[in-house]
Amino acid sequence: MTTTARARTEVEAEIKETLGLVPSFFTTIPEDTLDHEWQLFQRMEFGETRIPNKYKELLMLAVHAETRCRYCTLFHTEAAKLFGATDEEIQEAVHLAKYTVGWSVYLNGMREPEDRFADELAQIGAHLSA
Known part of the structure; x- marks a missing residue:
C-alpha cells in the first residue's frame, strides 16, 4: 500500500507552524521526499520514542x-x-x-x-x- 506525499506548500505550512519558519535546509529537499523527511524529523526530534x-x-x-x-x-x-x-x-x-x-x-x-x-x-x- 502506498501513500501519496503531500504537496510542498502543505508540508512547508506545517513546518512553519511547528518551527516558526521553514529552515532553508528543508527548502532544498526534493518535493517527492519532503513529506517523508518532515514526518521522520518530527518523530525523531519531537516525538515520544523509547x-x-x-x-x-x-x-x-x-x-x-x-x-x-x-x-x-x-x-x-x-x-x-x-x-x-x-x-x-x-x-x-x-x-x-x-x-x-x-x-x-x-x-x-x-x-x-x-x-x-x-x-x-x-x-x-x-x-x-x-
Missing part, C-alpha cells in the same frame, strides 16, 4: 561531535538544552564520545582479535554479574 528526547539529543550530539558536523553539533546542542539538558550534561555527552572513540581507535589500531575480545567480555560480564 528514548526520552533529552537523551536522544545528547546521544545525537555525541555522534556528531565525532563526525565533526558543525551544523548537527549546533542543532543537537540547542535541542538538548530545549529538552532540559544542562551544560554539564552536554559536556559529559561530548566527553563520553571522545572516550569511546579513543578506545575504538586503540582496539582497531592494535588489531585486537575480535573473538578473544568477545570471550574476555563474556568472562567480565559473568564476573560482574556474580
Whole structure:
C-alpha cells in the first residue's frame, strides 16, 4: 500500500507552524521526499520514542561531535538544552564520545582479535554479574 506525499506548500505550512519558519535546509529537499523527511524529523526530534528526547539529543550530539558536523553539533546542542539538558550534561555527552572513540581507535589500531575480545567480555560480564 502506498501513500501519496503531500504537496510542498502543505508540508512547508506545517513546518512553519511547528518551527516558526521553514529552515532553508528543508527548502532544498526534493518535493517527492519532503513529506517523508518532515514526518521522520518530527518523530525523531519531537516525538515520544523509547528514548526520552533529552537523551536522544545528547546521544545525537555525541555522534556528531565525532563526525565533526558543525551544523548537527549546533542543532543537537540547542535541542538538548530545549529538552532540559544542562551544560554539564552536554559536556559529559561530548566527553563520553571522545572516550569511546579513543578506545575504538586503540582496539582497531592494535588489531585486537575480535573473538578473544568477545570471550574476555563474556568472562567480565559473568564476573560482574556474580
